[in-house]
Amino acid sequence: MPALRFGERSLTYAELAATAGSLAASIGSARRVALWATPTLETAVGVVAALLAGVPVIPLNPKIGERELGHIITDSAPSVVLAAPGDELPAPLRALERTDITLTLTGTAAPVELPAEPDPESPALVVYTSGTTGPPKGAVLPRRALSSTLDALEDAWQWTSDDVLVHGLPLFHVHxxxxxxxxxxxxxxxxxxxxxxxxxxxxxxxxxxxxxxxxxxxxxxxxxxxxxxxxxxxxxxxxxxxxxxxxxxxxxxxxxxxxxxxxxxxxxxxxxxxxxxxxxxxxxxxxxxxxxxxxxxxxxxxxxxxxxxxxxxxxxxxxxxxxxxxxxxxxxNRPDATAAAFTADGxxxxxxxxxxxxxxxxxxxxxKATDLIKSGGYKIGAGEIENALLEHPGVREAAVTGEPDDDLGERIVAWIVPSDPAQPPPQADLADHVAAQLAPHKRPRTVHYLSELPRNDMGKIMKRSLHA
Missing domain, CATH: 3.40.50.12780 (ANL, N-terminal domain)
Structure with a gap:
């Protein structure tokens, strides 16, 4: 059974060890490496190689804009960028030393001696947040965070070596x-x-x-x-x-x-x-x-x-x-943000x-910033209203936000993609539906009808964009 398969291309564990081990040897002296994280076999090999070498790796979204990419490269200062042969890299990456990820697909590669396992506290990845409240911040993930999470999921999901996972998710983030x-x-x-x-x-x-x-x-x-x-x-x-x-x-x-x-x-x-x-x-x-x-x-x-x-x-x-x-x-590089993220007791x-x-x-x-609505003295979560709206037959997609209101503090606003754009459900019907499902104070006071909801690469609704 292959360790990795992307379409018609695959690597056995022996081929992965040889390919990633060889790459690890070539990047072992780097301070940090950037990884052009396309949804390919090369990206998987690149992250394994960086982990073997004990070098922190920064996965980069291949759809990223040059301004944001420039910030990440300046902030994280990688000395090398890993990419698949033939990948055309944007300008902020061209100043870096490039190492192509070449694959050993023969199944007969000579085994490579792998480095010793680094300290569990040493950084494994630097993953940049989405930057909804300012420039993206690089979260430094130590090796023990990866191992503890994956081992906890082994227990929770009864995950074994017999399992074969299928997914089509991007490869520049945790999921x-x-x-x-x-x-x-x-x-x-x-x-x-x-x-x-x-x-x-x-x-x-x-x-x-x-x-x-x-x-x-x-x-x-x-x-x-x-x-x-x-x-x-x-x-x-x-x-x-x-x-x-x-x-x-x-x-x-x-x-x-x-x-x-x-x-x-x-x-x-x-x-x-x-x-x-x-x-x-x-x-x-x-x-x-x-x-x-x-x-x-x-x-x-x-x-x-x-x-x-x-x-x-x-x-x-x-x-x-x-x-x-x-x-x-x-x-x-953000001790202020790190300190603010934690309580005094950790x-x-x-x-x-x-x-x-x-x-x-x-x-x-x-x-807390976008989905907690304080209306009429109540603290209301947008998620439960969204679920109630989605049970209405006239609603295909729904998002809920709060807007300032002189009387209520905040009023509940629904953003609706109708099942039938030619006959959207009336606002009064939606309000009555939510009031009957949840409580009267949770009904939307304003409804906007859209052809689609703005979403990011992970499918999350970008609520700040709704108001913009």
Whole structure:
């Protein structure tokens, strides 16, 4: 079974060791290396080589703009850029020494002596955040964060060397690169990358023995839309051992449509660049739609109020704070931002708002900055209103934000992509629907109708762009 397969190209573990080991030897003296992270076999080899060499690697989004790229290169100061032969690199990277990632595909390569394992606290990756509140910050992820997260997921997901993972996620972030490539390799299993997500690719790979699927909500939404007319897709999904969604909340409506068509429940997990994975629904647990499960092994999680005190009421919305071996070390060159991100006793402030069920399941209601709406004296999470709106037959997609209101403090605003653009559901119908599902004070006071919602590469809705 190949360790890595991208389309028609693959590497066995022996070929991966030889190829990555040879590359590791050539970059071992570098301070940091940048990696042009296209969705290719070369990117997977590049990150493995950097880890073998003990050299911190900075994965770069190949769709990045030159201004943002220039900031990242200046901030992280890599001495080498790794890229596939033939990749045309943008101007900010051309001043760096370039090392092409060449593959050994013969299966007869001489074994390479691998370096000793570096200290667990040494940096493995520098992953830049999305920069929604300023220039992107480089989160320095130590080796122990990668190993602790992947080993905790081994337990939570009952992940073994027999598992074959299929995904089509980009490879410049935690979900696609660390979970999607390094996860299977740490287990001694196999990963089949689609190059880019497609319904056909998912159907084909799951029907051909893949056991796990990783995706983001946009992907699962497209799967849910395709299922009624694609019995082959339903059959392929029904044979999977584990369907995992992450990077944003999967609407309950899509959960239910997939479960009804396939008999399989999608499970969700919760993490972020700075913390890797914090919680997950367990493979042997209840796959409860609308939750991200329970804390992973080794991870401490608490909810705190605006004063920083731990909440005692299970139904009270609080900010998630976490502590554990999965955390990043620092923001590169930003001691001020690093200090502000942690409490005095070492808890990381995630900025995510949630409630906890009686049995410890975490339900995220949104980001503190954009999804916590204070209206009429209530603290309201945008996520639960979005889920309610998505249950209305006239709504295809929905986002909810708050806007200043002289009377209420903030009023609830819904942004709707109608199922039928020619006959969008009236605002009064949507307000009544939410009031009946949740409570009257959670109904939207304003509704905007759009042809699509603005999303980033990971499928997350960019709410700041809605107001802009």
């Amino acid at each position: 696609g690169l660390i979970l999607g490539i390094l996860g299977p390799l740490r287990r001694g299993g196999s990963v089949r990358h689609l190059g880019r997500f497609s319904i056909e690719g998912v159907r084909q790979e799951l029907a051909d023995g893949a056991t796990m699927l990783f995706g983001v909500p946009t992907m699962y939404h497209r799967i849910a839309e395709a299922l009624p007319t694609d019995p082959g897709l339903a059959k392929a999904l029904s044979g999977a051992r584990l369907l995992v969604s992450g990077s944003a909340a999967l609407p309950v409506h899509d959960h239910e449509r997939i479960a009804a068509a396939t008999g399989r429940r999608v499970i969700e997990r919760y993490g972020m660049t700075e913390t890797l994975m914090n919680t997950s629904v367990r493979a042997d647990g209840e796959p409860r739609a609308g939750t991200v499960g329970v804390p992973l092994g080794g991870v401490e999680l608490r909810l705190v109020d605006e004063a920083g005190a731990e909440t005692s009421d299970r139904q009270e919305v609080g900010e998630i704070e976490v502590r554990g071996p999965n955390l990043f070390t620092e923001y590169l 808890w990381f402030r995630t900025g995510d708002m949630a409630v906890r069920d009686e049995d410890g399941y975490v339900r995220i209601v949104g980001r």
